[in-house]
Amino acid sequence: MKGLILNNAYYETPSTLYQSERLAAELSELxxxxxxRKNDFFGAEIDGGKLKNTARGYDFCIYLDKDKYVSYALEKLGLRLFNRHDAIQACDDKAVTALRLADSGIPMPLTLPGLLCYEPTAKVSADTIDYIESRLGYPMVAKHCFGSLGKFVYKIDDRRELSDMCEKLRCVPHLFQKYIAESAGRDIRVIVIGGRAVAAMERKSDADFRSNIELGASATPKELDGELRALTERAATLLNLDYCGIDILCGRDGYLLCEVNSNAFFGGMERATGINIAKLYAEHIVKNT
Ligand SMILES: Nc1ncnc2c1ncn2[C@@H]1O[C@H](COP(=O)(O)OP(=O)(O)O)[C@@H](O)[C@H]1O
Ligand SMILES: [Mg+2]
Known part of the structure; x- marks a missing residue:
């Protein structure tokens, strides 16, 4: 059995390298x-009306990229992707994740997908601002639909900030969300592999309402209680994910799903909990190839 581990053509950091090397090492043990490899070999070429097979000789691919054209092509060519193309797409866009999981009984903060604008000179109407304000109140949260590591998540404190944010995000896919004050600077990250929650940590920041480790939050191991386990396993199964990291907010009335990361880094989780995530994922991949 031979596998391909694919990373984005342009994005390479110590975290992405670590992720690949740890998975390669654990698979080698098996x-x-x-x-x-970097995903820069134009794996989605259509030549003479036919899809070209540029990744021959592999039995599976750990797709650490989010490039939707290549994942679509490789899967169409019959390669088993971890995660699958559709599952990565559903997680990549936070509004799509919320829409997919809606009506499944999974609790989420009140979320308004932002109105998409295709006209750079258009103006945001007062009615739009009124509606968002009336549904969410202040503070509220705005996010890019495509974003990670806390980089494009904002807190909005008043109408002026909302109006500025609406203008700023007008031509970017975005959403607005109720601010879960009880969870400020704190959330729970759960790793789910093959439909089973395997590790959890609490992330805490004293400096920011966002509890991303990359923004300086600290992490401590968290026990997986029944409710946390049920919620995260259900979300991962509904999204058909082999592997993911799910962010959970702690609201007044219980847990709320914040987002699902198909390409979650596991280094922080391994350090915080001592659980060998790469090994568990490698075992899942071998069993399912
Ligand atoms: N609705 C919210 N209310 C309170 N805090 C939030 C809310 N949404 C996100 N956060 C905080 O911001 C962090 C980053 O948001 P998240 O949606 O996970 O985006 P990213 O993909 O950038 O990690 C979360 O881990 C959480 O600490
Ligand atoms: Mg997150």
Whole structure:
């Protein structure tokens, strides 16, 4: 058995390298060799009306990228992707994740997908601002639909800030969300592999309402209670994910799903909990290839 570990063509950091190398090492322990490659070989070429097979000789691919054209092509060519193309797409866009999980009984903060604008000179109407304000109150949260590491998540404190944010995000896919004050600077990250919650940590920041480790939050292991387990396993199963990291907010009336990361880094979780996430994922991949 041979695997391909694919990373984005342009984005390479110590975290992405660590992720690839840890997975390669654990797969090697199981007797599976892998190539770690950048996704820069134009794997989605259509030539003479036919899809070109540029990734021959592999039995599976750990797709650490989010490039939707190549994941679509590789899957169409019959390669088993971890995660699958559709599952990555559903997580990449936070509004799509919320829409997919809606009506499944999974609690989430009140979320308004932002109105998409295709006209750079258009103006945001007062009615739009009135509606968002009346539904969410202040403070509220705005997020880019495509974003990670806390980079494009904002707190809005008043109408002036909301109006400025609406203008700023007008031509960017975005959403507005109720601010969960009880969870300020604190959330729970859960890793789910093959439909089973395997590790959890609480992330805390004293400096920011966002509890991303990359923004300086600290992490401590968290026991997986029944409710946390049920919620995260259900979300991962509904989204057909082999592997994910789910962020959970702690609201007044219980847990709320914040977002699902199909390509969650596991280094922080391994350090906080001592659980060998890479090994568990490698075992899942071998079993399911
Ligand atoms: N609705 C919210 N209310 C309170 N805090 C939030 C809310 N949404 C996000 N946060 C905080 O911001 C962090 C980043 O948001 P998240 O949606 O996970 O985006 P990212 O993909 O950038 O991690 C979360 O881990 C949480 O601490
Ligand atoms: Mg997050």
């Amino acid at each position: 007797g599976v060799s892998t190539d770690i």
